[in-house]
Amino acid sequence: MNLPQIVQYCFAGITVGSIYAIVAIGFNIIYNTTGIINFAQGEFLIVGAMTAISLSAVLPLPLAIILAVLLTTLLGGLIEIVFIRKVRDASVLRLIVITIGISIIMREAMLHIWDEKVRSLPYFTGNEVSTVTILGAHISPQVLWVLGICGVIVAGLTLFFRLTLTGRAMRACADNRMAARLCGINDRWMVTLSFMLSAGIGALAGCVISPVTQTQYDMGAPLAIKGFTVAILGGIGNSMAAVVAGLFLGLMEAFMVSQFDAAYKEAVSIVILLLILVFRPSGLFGRSEIAAAGTA
Amino acid sequence: MRTLLAAIAFVVAVGLVFGSLGYAEESATPIKVGAILAISGPASFLGAPEVKTAEMFVDKINKAGGVDGHKIELIVKDSGAKPENAISMAKQLIDEDKVLAIIGPSTSGETMAIKNICQEAKTILLSCAAAEDIVNPVASYVFKTPQKDSDAARLIFITMKGKGISKVGVVASNDGFGMAGKAQLEKLAPEYGITVAISETYDKQATDLTDVLTKLKGQDVQAVINWSIVPAQSLVAKNMKQIGLDVPLFQSHGFGNIKYVKAGGEAANGTLFPCGRLLVADVLPDSNPQKTLLMKYKSDYESKYKEDVSTFGGHAYDALLILTEAIKKAGSTDTDKVRDAIENLKGLVGTAGIFNFSATDHNGLSMDAFEMLTVNDGQFALYKE
Numbered sequence: 202m203n204l205p206q207i208v209q210y211c212f213a214g215i216t217v218g219s220i221y222a223i224v225a226i227g228f229n230i231i232y233n234t235t236g237i238i239n240f241a242q243g244e245f246l247i248v249g250a251m252t253a254i255s256l257s258a259v260l261p262l263p264l265a266i267i268l269a270v271l272l273t274t275l276l277g278g279l280i281e282i283v284f285i286r287k288v289r290d291a292s293v294l295r296l297i298v299i300t301i302g303i304s305i306i307m308r309e310a311m312l313h314i315w316d317e318k319v320r321s322l323p324y325f326t327g328n329e330v331s332t333v334t335i336l337g338a339h340i341s342p343q344v345l346w347v348l349g350i351c352g353v354i355v356a357g358l359t360l361f362f363r364l365t366l367t368g369r370a371m372r373a374c375a376d377n378r379m380a381a382r383l384c385g386i387n388d389r390w391m392v393t394l395s396f397m398l399s400a401g402i403g404a405l406a407g408c409v410i411s412p413v414t415q416t417q418y419d420m421g422a423p424l425a426i427k428g429f430t431v432a433i434l435g436g437i438g439n440s441m442a443a444v445v446a447g448l449f450l451g452l453m454e455a456f457m458v459s460q461f462d463a464a465y466k467e468a469v470s471i472v473i474l475l476l477i478l479v480f481r482p483s484g485l486f487g488r489s490e491i492a493a494a495g496t497a
Numbered sequence: 498m499r500t501l502l503a504a505i506a507f508v509v510a511v512g513l514v515f516g517s518l519g520y521a522e523e524s525a526t527p528i529k530v531g532a533i534l535a536i537s538g539p540a541s542f543l544g545a546p547e548v549k550t551a552e553m554f555v556d557k558i559n560k561a562g563g564v565d566g567h568k569i570e571l572i573v574k575d576s577g578a579k580p581e582n583a584i585s586m587a588k589q590l591i592d593e594d595k596v597l598a599i600i601g602p603s604t605s606g607e608t609m610a611i612k613n614i615c616q617e618a619k620t621i622l623l624s625c626a627a628a629e630d631i632v633n634p635v636a637s638y639v640f641k642t643p644q645k646d647s648d649a650a651r652l653i654f655i656t657m658k659g660k661g662i663s664k665v666g667v668v669a670s671n672d673g674f675g676m677a678g679k680a681q682l683e684k685l686a687p688e689y690g691i692t693v694a695i696s697e698t699y700d701k702q703a704t705d706l707t708d709v710l711t712k713l714k715g716q717d718v719q720a721v722i723n724w725s726i727v728p729a730q731s732l733v734a735k736n737m738k739q740i741g742l743d744v745p746l747f748q749s750h751g752f753g754n755i756k757y758v759k760a761g762g763e764a765a766n767g768t769l770f771p772c773g774r775l776l777v778a779d780v781l782p783d784s785n786p787q788k789t790l791l792m793k794y795k796s797d798y799e800s801k802y803k804e805d806v807s808t809f810g811g812h813a814y815d816a817l818l819i820l821t822e823a824i825k826k827a828g829s830t831d832t833d834k835v836r837d838a839i840e841n842l843k844g845l846v847g848t849a850g851i852f853n854f855s856a857t858d859h860n861g862l863s864m865d866a867f868e869m870l871t872v873n874d875g876q877f878a879l880y881k882e
Contacts (some may be wrong), residue, residue, distance in 0.1 A: 206715055209740060213707035220704060317541030319728040319760050329764035330738040341739045414704035415728050415760050419539065423702045458708040459715075463697040464671060466708075 202459070205337030210455045212340040218451020219347040220414060223406040224428030225435065225443035226354055227399045233362065233438050234371045234395035237296045241280070241304035242403055243425025247311060247418060249273040249404020250411040254320045262323065270404045277400020281393045304421065311418040322411040343412045350409045354402055355440045371395055375438075430474045436484025446485060525563075527570040528597055528830055530555075530820065531590035533611075534625070534813070535603040538577035539701065542754060543603040543726065546810030547625055548573055549802050550794075551600065554817045557797075564821045567830060576602055580610035587611040591618045597830055600816040601625050603809070604726075606673035612639050621836055623820060625812035627750070628677040632859040638836060640859045642815040643808075644750060644773060644849055648864040650681045652771040653722060653747050654689035656869050659882050660745065662720045666713035667696040668706070668733065670725035675701070678724035678749055694718055701727045706736045714742045726751035731761035738764045745769060750867070753808035758872050769880055771867040773808050773849045776877040790846050811848030818847055819854075 202210075224246065231239040253269035260268065284299055285291075324331070325346050332339035362368040373381040374391045382388050407416070414420070431450055435442030450470055457469050477484065532551050535544035555571045558564060572594055574586040583602045590596045591614070598621035602608050605628030615622040616636040624631050624641040631641045657665065667682050669675035679696060686693045694716045697709050706729060713721060721744060723733040730752050737746060748770040755776075758765045774781055778791035794814055798806045822845060823838035824830060842861070845852040850866025869880040 202715070206711065209711045209714070210708065212740075213705075213711050216707050217705045312537055312541075317537065317545050318756055319542070319731070321760055323762075329735045329762040332739050332741060334741075339739055339741045341735075410704075415731060417728060420702070420704070424704070455708040455711075459712060463668075463699055463709045463712070467700055 208336045208338035210459050211452065212335075212338050212344070213458075214452030214455030215348070215448060216340065216344045216413065216451070217454060218448035219344060219351055220410050220424070220447075221427045221431045221450055222444040222447025223347060223351050223354070223410065224403075224424050225431040225447055226351070226358070226440045227403040227406065228429060228432040229438050229440050229443060230358070230399040230402065231395050232375075232432075234375050235296070235392050236375055237293050237300065238429065238437075239396070239399060240297065240300040240425060240429075241307055241421075242399065242428065243421030243423075244304050244307035244311070245273055245277060245400045245403030245421075246407030246410075246424060247416060247421040248276065248307065248407070249400075250322065250407035250416040251311060251315050251320070251418070252404070253408045254322055254411070254416065255315070257322060262325070266322075266405070266408045269408060270401050273404035274397045274401035277403075278393050278397040280400075281396035285392065285396070286389060304425075308419055308421065315418060317418065319415050319417045320411075321415040322408060324412045325409075341413065343409075347409050347413070350405065351444055354405070355444055358402075358440050367391075367394070427470060430470045434473060434477055434485060436486045439484070439486060442484065442486035449485075525566050525568070526830070527568040528564065528824065529570050529572060529594055530817075531586075531594060531596040531599040532571055532573045532813075533576050533583050533586050533590070533599060533601040533607070534573065535578035535607070536573075536575040538579070539727065540578035540604050542728075542756065542807075543625070543809045544575070544578070544601075546798075546807050547601065547603055547813035548575075550798060550810035550813045551817060553797060553801055554814055558817075558821060564824050565828065567824075569821075572596065576607055578604050578607065580607045583607035583611050584614065587614050591615070591620050596620065597832060597835065598623060598820050600813060600820070604673060605631065605677060608641070609673065612636055615639060619832055621820070621832060621839070623816035625809070625816055626674070628673055629681065630677060635857060635859050638832075640819070640839060640854070640861075642812045642819065642847070642849055642860075644771075644862045644866045645860055646678050646681045646749075647685065648862070648867060649750050649771045650678070650685050651689075651864060652867050652869060653682075653769075654685060654691055656769065656880070656882075657691060657720060657747070658689055660720075662745070663690065664692050664694050664716075664718055665720045665722055665747075666716055666718035667693055667722045667724065668709055668713070669696075669698050669723070670701040670703075670727050670729060671698045672701045672725070672727070674749075674751065675725045682722060682724065699729065701725070701729070703727075703729050703732065706732050707740055710736050710740055710742055714740060718744060720745045720747060722747045722749075724749045724751070728757070728760065731757045731765065734761040734764040734768055750808070753870075755805045755807070755877065758875055758877070762875075765872050766874065768872045770870055772870045772877075773811065773866060774868050775806060775808050775811050775848050777868065777870060777879050780879060786846055786851065787848075791848060794848055808849070815847035815849050815852070819845065819852065 227242045253266045256265035326342040370386045371391045374388045431447045435446030454469050534547045555569045559568045576582040600623045605626040608624040608626045622639045627643040629646045669679035746768050750772050752770040753772045781788045795806045823835050827834040827838035842854045850862040852861035854861040871880040
């Protein structure tokens with residue numbers, strides 16, 4: 202392989218890696234507040250993208266995306282209030298099963314609201330054939346958008362969880378819900394807020410990846426599986442680690458394809474996931490107590 | 498007492514069964530036709546236009562008084578493109594509904610899963626899926642309406658020779674359609690003096706194909722052939738342009754849906770693919786024998802459903818057309834007579850081409866059913882060398 206080719210494989214890896222990463226971030230927010238994995242995260246992406254696509258027919262693109270993110274945020278809150286809040290004896294397992302149910306309902310609803318057709322948002326910059334050339338290799342400008350928005354989301358979330366009172370209150374709920382309640386934190390609303398935040402970020406992710414991946418009503422689940430793998434790989438709950446892990450998995454897959462049959466590409470993520478779960482359950486960058494808290 | 502009650506119940510039940518049978522015999526019996534189509538799920542772009550077409554076709558026939566006075570009762574099942582669903586639905590249609598024929602399934606994998614079931618139950622199967630294995634080897638009750646993979650591959654290679662291309666890269670989705678097409682391409686390429694330098698498969702739900710295409714680029718291929726029916730068809734076009742792989746892109750007849758052109762946008766322009774004439778019906782010369790039928794189907798479908806017609810819906814149209822023509826020809830709704838009549842249909846004009854069935858050819862279409870198409874400014878057009 203010559204240099205431009207190696208760089209091209211890196212770009213291929215970064216393209217898919219950035220998609221994995223931006224999906225993975227959404228998992229972390231709900232996990233950080235509630236300790237549950239929201240398996241409907243992939244559907245939030247698709248709802249966001251589909252709404253933006255419909256709105257972009259009548260509104261300018263940025264406005265359509267903002268409105269779609271807001272609508273999906275509200276939907277996230279509504280789903281929490283209707284399906285999650287009412288559950289008695291809410292064990293982690295029970296809530297996770299409920300999120301699987303929500304994902305199925307959302308998928309079927311999308312099939313009826315939109316249809317089975319594949320759609321996509323227009324490219325934010327340029328079009329389907331534009332590329333940026335670096336070191337003799339090419340990358341779509343949209344991938345730079347995905348990476349940029351990934352960075353903005355991670356920075357924003359880190360600041361939010363570290364510095365704001367609401368962010369700290371949400372983290373407190375994850376650490377010890379009873380203690381948080383005793384400190385006067387309204388834990389119920391914190392959970393609702395985490396669903397809203399995660400739905401909103403999912404919708405934004407769905408919009409920014411839509412030109413690259415295209416959007417179809419049943420694409421949420423496969424995206425969510427990759428995102429989940431990446432979230433576990435990085436260490437669940439840590440958004441920065443999710444981005445690094447996403448890019449790592451993307452690059453691993455790309456170089457795997459360069460040497461072996463592309464048919465085995467999907468095996469990479471599964472093998473890595475198994476290795477991580479066996480040898481380092483807290484994730485590559487996770488602290489061990491997070492894993493322990495997760496299983497408790 | 499209990500035995501008496503049971504006996505009475507038995508007698509009543511027997512009476513009901515025979516009574517209802519007797520009643521059914523007297524009135525003009527509707528012809529039951531099953532349809533197993535992937536209306537939802539990953540192959541919904543096949544199943545959705547197919548079911549719409551089938552319902553439109555049956556409506557029209559029934560309004561006109563049915564086939565030889567028999568109304569058609571279409572029993573639609575949504576398989577979600579899952580072979581296991583197709584199997585249980587086929588058994589249900591055969592055992593419970595006692596259908597005369599089944600149209601569908603939409604995908605090759607599903608069709609292969611029920612090929613033997615229909616053959617053993619002596620129920621006519623008119624598949625809307627493309628793979629050659631469906632009719633080769635021939636099963637006496639199994640037919641298919643889309644054109645042959647091998648003819649599509651041949652037309653692609655002939656076009657390539659015309660353009661002076663001798664070294665190609667093949668990518669295919671890892672589903673029944675992709676794998677079967679890939680095998681055909683690899684088998685037929687040497688006949689045309691074309692080398693397949695590299696041949697790869699990708700996941701049918703792939704969301705980006707830059708890595709595989711980078712690998713093709715490393716082999717300095719003169720053209721890329723993509724064989725799939727999934728949305729990844731547009732991704733191939735986009736990703737090729739994005740990594741600067743500026744060689745002609747050939748696709749299979751699975752590209753025959755304007756939606757994929759729209760999803761590919763600017764990148765889809767210049768794509769070459771073999772396809773039936775439905776998509777270019779407007780620009781066909783009036784002398785073309787298919788023109789009238791194609792224009793009629795196109796305008797009926799588009800005015801009824803307010804969406805662009807696709808070749809896939811046409812496969813369901815052809816399946817019902819073949820079945821109804823065979824029933825008329827047989828003058829009977831007896832399965833074996835209808836089956837024999839299908840084998841004797843010659844020169845039947847359908848959406849996919851002109852069907853000439855025989856005991857050894859259960860597809861009935863030849864390479865002239867295909868036309869090489871291209872995309873100009875986001876529209877399908879006839880390719881001219």
